Amino acid sequence: DAGVTQSPTHLIKTRGQQVTLRCSPKSGHDTVSWYQQALGQGPQFIFQYYEEEERQRGNFPDRFSGHQFPNYSSELNVNALLLGDSALYLCASSLALGAGNQPQHFGDGTRLSIL
Amino acid sequence: DAKTTQPPSMDCAEGRAANLPCNHSTISGNEYVYWYRQIHSQGPQYIIHGLKNNETNEMASLIITEDRKSSTLILPHATLRDTAVYYCIVRVEDYGGSQGNLIFGKGTKLSVKP
Numbered sequence: 001d002a003g004v005t006q007s008p009t010h011l012i013k014t015r016g017q018q019v020t021l022r023c024s025p026k027s028g029h030d031t032v033s034w035y036q037q038a039l040g041q042g043p044q045f046i047f048q049y050y051e052e053e054e055r056q057r058g059n060f061p062d063r064f065s066g067h068q069f070p071n072y073s074s075e076l077n078v079n080a081l082l083l084g085d086s087a088l089y090l091c092a093s094s095l096a097l098g099a100g101n102q103p104q105h106f107g108d109g110t111r112l113s114i115l
Numbered sequence: 116d117a118k119t120t121q122p123p124s125m126d127c128a129e130g131r132a133a134n135l136p137c138n139h140s141t142i143s144g145n146e147y148v149y150w151y152r153q154i155h156s157q158g159p160q161y162i163i164h165g166l167k168n169n170e171t172n173e174m175a176s177l178i179i180t181e182d183r184k185s186s187t188l189i190l191p192h193a194t195l196r197d198t199a200v201y202y203c204i205v206r207v208e209d210y211g212g213s214q215g216n217l218i219f220g221k222g223t224k225l226s227v228k229p
Contacts, residue, residue, distance in 0.1 A: 004158070033216055042117070042202060042219030043159065056216055090158050092217075101147055101166075101208045104217060106158035 002027055004093050004107035012113045013081050021076045021110045025093030032074040033104060034066060035090040043090055049074055050096050078112075086114045117220030118142065119203045124224045127197075133190040135223055137203030140184045146207050148179060149217065150188045152199040152225075159202065159219075162188065193227045200224050 005024045013019050025032055031050045035043035045058040049068035068074045072093075078085055088111050092104035120138040127133040139148065147166050151159040163170055163177045165186075170177045176189040190197055202222040207215035 035217075035219075042221055043217070045216040045218065048216055058216070092158075101164065103149065103161040103164060105161055106151075108156075108158045 004091055004105055006089075006091050006107040006110050008110060009108070010111045010113075012115060014115050015081055015083060017081050018077065018079045019081060019112060021078075021089050021091075021112070023074045023076070023091030023093075023107060025072050025074070025091075026105050029093035029095055029105070030072050031094045031096045032068055032072065033092045033094070034074070034076045035092065035106075036060070037088040037090060037109070039087075046076070081114050083114050086112060088112075117218050118146075118205045119220055121201075121203050121220060121223045123221065124226070126226050126228060127190075127193045129195060129227055129229050130192055133188075133193040133197065133225060133227070135188040135190075135201050135203075135225065136185065137187070138185045139203070139205050142183050142205050143207070146205045148177065148183075148186050149204045149206050150175070150177065151202045151204065151217075151219075152197075153202070153222070154196075154199045162201075164206075193225075195227050195229065198225060198227045 007022045033048040034046040037043040047057045048055045052068045063079045065077045088109040090109045092106045094104040095102040149164040150162040153159045165177045179186045200222040
């Protein structure tokens with residue numbers, strides 16, 4: 001049973017560029033959430049997708065956008081990269097409401113470095 | 116902001132029980148207590164969660180006080196591989212029709228020593 005998978009594992013970009021990160025949820029899960037984790041800090045919630053729609057959003061600018069596909073996989077896009085966007089980006093998947101209180105399961109993240 | 120308070124660090128001897136405390140004095144009736152841990156360079160790993168009853172699984176036990184204002188995660192026989200940052204999180208199940216997200220604090224860095 002494959003868990004949450006993210007690609008790529010590492011990425012280096014320069015300021016002003018755009019990046020796309022990808023996530024495949026755990027088998028049977030239909031909800032995907034994205035988090036940003038700066039060095040030495042706990043993860044911060046970016047947004048959550050369910051039924052191909054953004055359902056919740058944390059305190060992140062519009063440069064951060066996402067998408068969910070019919071197979072439940074998801075992408076995180078960041079435009080106009082800043083040095084402060086350097087972080088570990090984590091994807092978590094879960095079952096939607098109606099299936100009891102379901103925990104989110106995390107992938108090992110994409111390490112994004114901005115030069 | 117995180118709704119939980121945890122000690123920044125703790126030590127535990129290998130083979131002994133590790134008891135990690137968490138305060139969540141403002142918890143609401145529809146909020147669950149979740150525990151995750153994060154080993155260096157990996158994503159957070161789900162451990163256990165509960166609403167008001169004590170819970171146990173193959174990894175740990177969760178003890179929630181009767182007033183639900185605090186809880187304790189117990190690792191019964193800590194090993195070196197349990198060295199990690201442990202996060203206690205309160206999470207609402209239903210956030211306006213969608214699943215509640217996780218608000219992480221800084222957690223407790225547990226060091227298991229031989």
